[in-house]
Amino acid sequence: MMIQRITEGCPCLLYLNLSSTLVTDHSLKAIFRNCLSLQYLSLAHCRRFTDEGFLCLTTEKGARNLTHLNLSECSQMTANGFRYISAGCPSLTEVVINDMPTLSDSCVLALLTSCYCLSSVSLLWCPNLSDVAIKGIAKASNLKFFSIEGNNQITDVSWQALCSHSQGLCRLQAADCPGMTDDSLRYVASLKSLKYLDISLCSRVSDAGIKCLTDGSSTDELHHLSISRCCLVTDNSVRRIARRLRKLYHLNLSYCERLTDPAVELLSGSSICSLDLSGCNIQDQGLAALQRIHLKKIVLAECVNITDTGMEMSDMAVLYLTSGSQYLRELDMSGCTLLTDRSLRHLKRICPPLTSIRMTCCSSISWAAAIKLQARVSHWEYSNFNPSSCFDCSANQ
The missing domain is CATH 3.80.10 (Leucine-rich repeat, LRR (right-handed beta-alpha superhelix))
Structure with a gap:
């Protein structure tokens, strides 16, 4: 009833997001009957409608202007439903069908029957x-x-x-x-x-x-x-x-277990401004090479070989991390268990311009030392839990 009232009262609707709602086939029929100008429709995580909700697309004209459709996690859909969508949505350019373990090749091929603008x-x-x-998508689309x-x-x-x-x-x-x-x-x-x-x-x-x-x-x-x-x-x-790669801005090398300290040194003089080294075997010597890279964001989570020495040595990383860097804005050192309160005293020197700091699962850093940084940055995360449990939980999520 609510969807019917909305669609009847807003016939010029362009954008409609119904994600995670209890809409049924009756709602879809009302939408396609009344919203002739609709361009964006999200039905992600809606499980109560069926293929029949899209059957009216073969007769109604309500989806002729639809360009974006999100059907993520709508595992009740079959090839028939996708065939109806293809017939009624000739202008469709963007489709999102994530988290669909039931999605088959026949469903995708059915969608491609009349959708030539993807x-x-x-x-x-x-x-x-x-x-x-994938071959069907390739032949039917210009992505x-x-x-x-x-x-x-x-x-x-x-x-x-x-x-x-x-x-x-x-x-x-x-x-x-x-x-x-x-x-x-x-x-x-x-x-x-x-x-x-x-x-x-x-x-x-x-x-x-x-x-x-x-x-x-x-x-x-x-x-x-x-x-x-x-x-x-x-x-x-x-x-x-x-x-x-002369214009590369972000590089994620996390958990590449064969990388060594010289890998960081090799990035000297590159265009990279955001670097993720989480879980790499980087040590203090590798960290020191960061002084020659104009980073705005560095992620060092689970780099368990980095110590206070790597954060403060005057001839190494301190030249970059604790001498008033004009570039660094975000720092993630979660899971670096060898870092202690001593490192945080040096980090205070660059807050600002450092605006975001994340140090979860840093078991050797005390609450008293961590809280002193909170007022100096706009984004602050801290915990001193056991690193293995923290990152196992993150991986599961």
């Missing part, structure tokens, strides 16, 4: 999709943005199809896709407008794949790169990234 597709945590679905995560079925075949048909792709998220290999990155390297790339947890990517990327067509475009937990990547890749 430029953005998000399929995070849809584990049942295969190369069939600018594509996201997929938590899928171990897609292979090099998908990346070859996607990159060859969507040369204008500028954002690619492919985290936790074990089927991505060095050959996959060779196809990705052909993209000329790629600005954002996330291949975290792609365990088969090695230095050879990073070399393809840094020799590719987007070396002057890429500004965000995440290779977190790519366990085969070594310092050689960091050297190539620093030298070849």
